[in-house]
Amino acid sequence: MSNDTGRSENAASGPVGTVVRTLGRALGDLIALSLWVLVLTLLFLETGWPRWAFYALLLAGVGVYVAVTAAWID
Amino acid sequence: MSEAHTERSDQRAATLRDRIGRGLDRREFLRTVAGGGYALGLAHWLGVDDFLAVDDGEVPVVTALVRDDPADPWSIRERTERVPAAWYAAVEKAFELNDLLARVGFTGYLGSAVVPGDFDSGTATVSVGVSSEGQSVNELLGELAEGVEIDVETFIDVDDSGADTEAREPRLGYPGADGRIPSGVACETPTSLATLGPALYHPDGERRFFVTADHAFDGVAASTDESLSLPVGDGDAAELGTVARHHPVADVAAVRPTGGIEPTSRIDAPSSPRVRGQFTKFGLATLVARDAELEKVGAMTGHTVGTVQGIDAVTCFTDDFCRRGQLRWGGEMDLTDGDSGSVSYHRDPEGGPDDVLIAGFNNARTWWPGQSYVWGVGAYRLTETHGYHF
Numbered sequence: 001m002s003n004d005t006g007r008s009e010n011a012a013s014g015p016v017g018t019v020v021r022t023l024g025r026a027l028g029d030l031i032a033l034s035l036w037v038l039v040l041t042l043l044f045l046e047t048g049w050p051r052w053a054f055y056a057l058l059l060a061g062v063g064v065y066v067a068v069t070a071a072w073i074d
Numbered sequence: 075m076s077e078a079h080t081e082r083s084d085q086r087a088a089t090l091r092d093r094i095g096r097g098l099d100r101r102e103f104l105r106t107v108a109g110g111g112y113a114l115g116l117a118h119w120l121g122v123d124d125f126l127a128v129d130d131g132e133v134p135v136v137t138a139l140v141r142d143d144p145a146d147p148w149s150i151r152e153r154t155e156r157v158p159a160a161w162y163a164a165v166e167k168a169f170e171l172n173d174l175l176a177r178v179g180f181t182g183y184l185g186s187a188v189v190p191g192d193f194d195s196g197t198a199t200v201s202v203g204v205s206s207e208g209q210s211v212n213e214l215l216g217e218l219a220e221g222v223e224i225d226v227e228t229f230i231d232v233d234d235s236g237a238d239t240e241a242r243e244p245r246l247g248y249p250g251a252d253g254r255i256p257s258g259v260a261c262e263t264p265t266s267l268a269t270l271g272p273a274l275y276h277p278d279g280e281r282r283f284f285v286t287a288d289h290a291f292d293g294v295a296a297s298t299d300e301s302l303s304l305p306v307g308d309g310d311a312a313e314l315g316t317v318a319r320h321h322p323v324a325d326v327a328a329v330r331p332t333g334g335i336e337p338t339s340r341i342d343a344p345s346s347p348r349v350r351g352q353f354t355k356f357g358l359a360t361l362v363a364r365d366a367e368l369e370k371v372g373a374m375t376g377h378t379v380g381t382v383q384g385i386d387a388v389t390c391f392t393d394d395f396c397r398r399g400q401l402r403w404g405g406e407m408d409l410t411d412g413d414s415g416s417v418s419y420h421r422d423p424e425g426g427p428d429d430v431l432i433a434g435f436n437n438a439r440t441w442w443p444g445q446s447y448v449w450g451v452g453a454y455r456l457t458e459t460h461g462y463h464f
Contacts (some may be wrong), residue, residue, distance in 0.1 A: 004430075042200050045164055045167055045171070045198055046197055053434040054117075056267075059114075062109040062113050067102070070105075
């Protein structure tokens with residue numbers, strides 16, 4: 001980068017960029033997990049499967065989601 | 075600490091560590107805990123335990139608004155029925171989720187409907203119509219309009235009634251000796267032909283109205299007199315009244331009687347059914363649970379019968395707003411241009427042999443692969459939003 005006024009901003013974009021990326025990931029997680037909860041809820045509403053299965057699948061899904069997406073990060 | 079462990083272990087673990095990267099174990103752990111907590115919290119907020127943890131037993135629900143005295147429309151009162159608690163919880167939750175989906179209105183959302191299961195199953199399905207991801211709804215509609223017929227054309231527009239209408243003669247009604255005219259016969263607006271519904275009542279001032287589909291008045295200049303008339307053959311017509319209120323979202327026009335003809339709660343079917351009241355949202359749900367059929371009498375297609383396909387439906391594919399509280403039933407063959415304004419009804423399970431309860435209006439039809447139904451606003455929705463009842 002050239003030595004201009006943007007330089008100090010560019011220097012600051014390091015931590016800012018990290019924060020933005022982290023927030024973006026957190027938002028992605030929220031959307032993905034919200035959809036998962038909604039899909040599971042509609043599925044159990046439709047099938048009438050037992051309560052323990054709902055919570056087991058709910059948490060298993062979170063675990064699988066984190067394990068799968070962890071490989072994508074970095 | 076974990077790093078020291080990994081460095082001492084075999085090469086496979088080292089490769090795994092390289093692949094995952096430094097410090098990710100802790101991050102994964104935190105994400106799992108936070109994600110799990112969020113998911114549990116959201117599930118709790120959605121109230122999944124409302125239907126996952128229901129005791130056996132029965133609960134009372136209001137299933138209909140019914141007249142005590144069949145001849146007195148102002149004597150309506152609520153009728154309750156006992157239904158299985160698990161079924162009630164599932165259906166109630168499905169209504170809530172359907173409402174939530176409609177309010178969130180994510181990209182690609184075309185509409186949704188609730189389909190209750192039978193009483194024993196204790197289940198309910200929310201059927202969601204979505205366009206494919208990454209496309210705006212408008213783009214999708216534009217594409218679909220070329221291939222499959224989903225666009226404003228599926229919303230029956232009585233203005234451009236095509237060959238379908240010309241091939242049939244509308245059912246004409248004649249006022250009886252009492253000067254009343256039953257539902258299910260043709261009525262005429264300044265621009266088009268539609269079906270006359272049964273008398274609609276409003277408790278505010280004890281008014282009674284003729285009623286038909288609001289879109290039958292499309293294209294009528296606001297300055298002109300918006301009159302509704304009854305064609306009686308040979309180009310003659312008897313005046314019924316003028317529009318008192320337009321309800322474009324419900325697609326209902328209330329017409330104040332001005333001539334000598336009065337609206338009545340009869341339907342022009344072979345058994346001459348008498349309207350005794352209307353189903354509530356849960357009343358319609360019990361109809362679906364019992365796999366019951368609805369009937370209608372349209373000015374063009376006459377008397378047809380079909381099963382309910384979805385209740386409390388939201389449809390967003392015809393106008394630039396969403397219509398709520400819709401009823402989907404039957405198939406595309408149950409409705410054609412000129413049938414708009416007719417009502418769907420079912421025999422009153424506790425009334426006399428000729429008594430029927432209204433389910434809702436029939437104002438449009440939709441068909442695309444896998445789906446074909448007639449739809450219109452539910453009677454309960456009209457009562458909730460505008461106060462009218464049948």
